[in-house]
Amino acid sequence: MKRIAESTVRRLSAYLRFLEEFEAHGHQTISSGELAAQGGTTSAQVRKDLSFFGSFGKRGLGYSVSALSTSLREILGLGRQWNVVIVGAGKIGAALAQYNGFRDRGFKVVAVYDFDPARVGRTLDGVVVRDQKELESDIAKLKAHIALIAVPAEAAQQLVDRVVRAGVKAILNFAPTPLTVPAGVTLRSVNMALELEILSYALVNSDD
Amino acid sequence: MKRIAESTVRRLSAYLRFLEEFEAHGHQTISSGELAAQGGTTSAQVRKDLSFFGSFGKRGLGYSVSALSTSLREILGLGRQWNVVIVGAGKIGAALAQYNGFRDRGFKVVAVYDFDPARVGRTLDGVVVRDQKELESDIAKLKAHIALIAVPAEAAQQLVDRVVRAGVKAILNFAPTPLTVPAGVTLRSVNMALELEILSYALVNSDD
DNA sequence: GCGCTCTTGTGAATCATTTCACAAGGTAAC
DNA sequence: GTTACCTTGTGAAATGATTCACAAGAGCGC
Known part of the structure; x- marks a missing residue:
């Protein structure tokens, strides 16, 4: 796999935090634009960051909050102690x-x-x-x-x-x-x- | 003046720290290469960083430790409380x-x-x-x-x-x-x- | 099924930063 | 003063990161 920039990892971490908040509020899906607004970045940046690791979204709909949380935790190695x-x-x-x-x-x-x-x-x-x-x-x-x-x-x-x-x-x-x-x-x-x-x-x- | 990247300011801060150490050891001059070695960067990077703010060195000799310290403190706004x-x-x-x-x-x-x-x-x-x-x-x-x-x-x-x-x-x-x-x-x-x-x-x- | 709307995923373009490479300038020895 | 040697300052090239822009899907109402 291509080397990932530290700035990208930093943002993934931030996205995960927002997703957890969204999950707590009972939201099912979230678009790259909504995620970007939280983190002070752009929707294109969010999509590019995620694209290094795969395709997590559904066109026209956005991302499943819980599925993306799980994927990000996996990517960041946070599924363990x-x-x-x-x-x-x-x-x-x-x-x-x-x-x-x-x-x-x-x-x-x-x-x-x-x-x-x-x-x-x-x-x-x-x-x-x-x-x-x-x-x-x-x-x-x-x-x-x-x-x-x-x-x-x-x-x-x-x-x-x-x-x-x-x-x-x-x-x-x-x-x-x-x-x-x-x-x-x-x-x-x-x-x-x-x-x-x-x-x-x-x-x-x-x-x- | 052109906008300076945060990464540059961060390195200037690091250079100042090394200069103070050098000064304590009684050194008079320092080259961009020596400064770079301390900070884990390259001599070209050091010279480029400093060049945004002026010419501080002497060709063939390097930089005066005390003069460059003073200049960096000035640039960073550290001459005051x-x-x-x-x-x-x-x-x-x-x-x-x-x-x-x-x-x-x-x-x-x-x-x-x-x-x-x-x-x-x-x-x-x-x-x-x-x-x-x-x-x-x-x-x-x-x-x-x-x-x-x-x-x-x-x-x-x-x-x-x-x-x-x-x-x-x-x-x-x-x-x-x-x-x-x-x-x-x-x-x-x-x-x-x-x-x-x-x-x-x-x-x-x-x-x- | 069709048309409309929305949002992703991603090459291409832009913008930013770092590295290269070298002329110009300075020191020092003889 | 001349030669040999260093090191700076800086355009140009290379590399890296972000933004743009749009085709390709996916849902939804009818």
């Missing part, structure tokens, strides 16, 4: 551990790790903070698929290396530093200071 | 209020708001949580430039409307829902569940 470990129990790590938005979509936080003995043993929303020494053995034992990195920038690369060696294939990084991973491992980064800097740029250039 | 209000003192709002990465780059959290009386009056890292009723009057009084929205999805749009009416021109949204703002206001969103779904897609499609 993903086990997530969080590395770093500081402010961000703790907030992530307690965030309901993950659980609701099939992502289960199975463990949280920290270096600081003062934090080890505490409970965050039902998950006990463990010592980072147990990282490698736990990842195998708990069958963790995804790691969230929420440690200071200086420590991030070494912890990424450790979770990769332990078998994790997908990482979401919150440390404000660029990281490298070997081929076959997917790394994404969320950098909140960077987002604010983009806003700063927009503020000083809003007049053109 | 931006006042930030956080709306929502739940897990995410609290983590944001206490995050040092903002302060270090000129973003000052001047106020935090919540609906819940149990949270109002608490202190988060030196900033008192205030009642949302005071939102409008405070934004004017505190000269807030940027609002971070960290409330449940259902409440997000109405709070965006309120901060926009109060004069905020830049918003960073953490609620997992699409929002609309009038022209002249910049809105960006960080959706952590969405990031995990993109990882999920990568995991189930890693074999092609």
Whole structure:
């Protein structure tokens, strides 16, 4: 299959969210135009995005809300539970551990790790903070698929290396530093200071 | 001036971070190739990005680290302090209020708001949580430039409307829902569940 | 069945971004 | 000053993403 652009995957995710809302409201079908209006895009974009994966609609009628939901969940790999470990129990790590938005979509936080003995043993929303020494053995034992990195920038690369060696294939990084991973491992980064800097740029250039 | 792509601004921000590291290490000049290596891009990309804003380098030599840092800070609007209000003192709002990465780059959290009386009056890292009723009057009084929205999805749009009416021109949204703002206001969103779904897609499609 | 209306799926065209490739300009050694 | 060597800045080419536009189906009323 042809490689799909990240922007497309991002939109599919958004479409799924809207479909779930529509389903909750009891709607049976939805057109590409209605889906586009929700997501701030165009009907052609919606149809093109879906066309990479097949034909899901009926001409003249639109898409079956439930059938398309199911297909999108399948495409995105959301039909199953993903086990997530969080590395770093500081402010961000703790907030992530307690965030309901993950659980609701099939992502289960199975463990949280920290270096600081003062934090080890505490409970965050039902998950006990463990010592980072147990990282490698736990990842195998708990069958963790995804790691969230929420440690200071200086420590991030070494912890990424450790979770990769332990078998994790997908990482979401919150440390404000660029990281490298070997081929076959997917790394994404969320950098909140960077987002604010983009806003700063927009503020000083809003007049053109 | 021609409109600059967001991807370009994002990279400029990254370059600035590397330049600061280089400066701390006592380096005087840096080439586009060295800058590119740090940021995982190419030297041509670095030069093209900078060329939108002027000529900063010397042929045969590269860029002056300190001069380019200064120019980038100017371009990004980081030479000044931006006042930030956080709306929502739940897990995410609290983590944001206490995050040092903002302060270090000129973003000052001047106020935090919540609906819940149990949270109002608490202190988060030196900033008192205030009642949302005071939102409008405070934004004017505190000269807030940027609002971070960290409330449940259902409440997000109405709070965006309120901060926009109060004069905020830049918003960073953490609620997992699409929002609309009038022209002249910049809105960006960080959706952590969405990031995990993109990882999920990568995991189930890693074999092609 | 026929005509009317609606909406999909998709090549082609447009628009945006990245990469290439190289002339021009600058440094440094001798 | 001349030569050898670097690195920038930038048009042009290539690649990638979005939008356009329309033929092909599908439902519905009569």
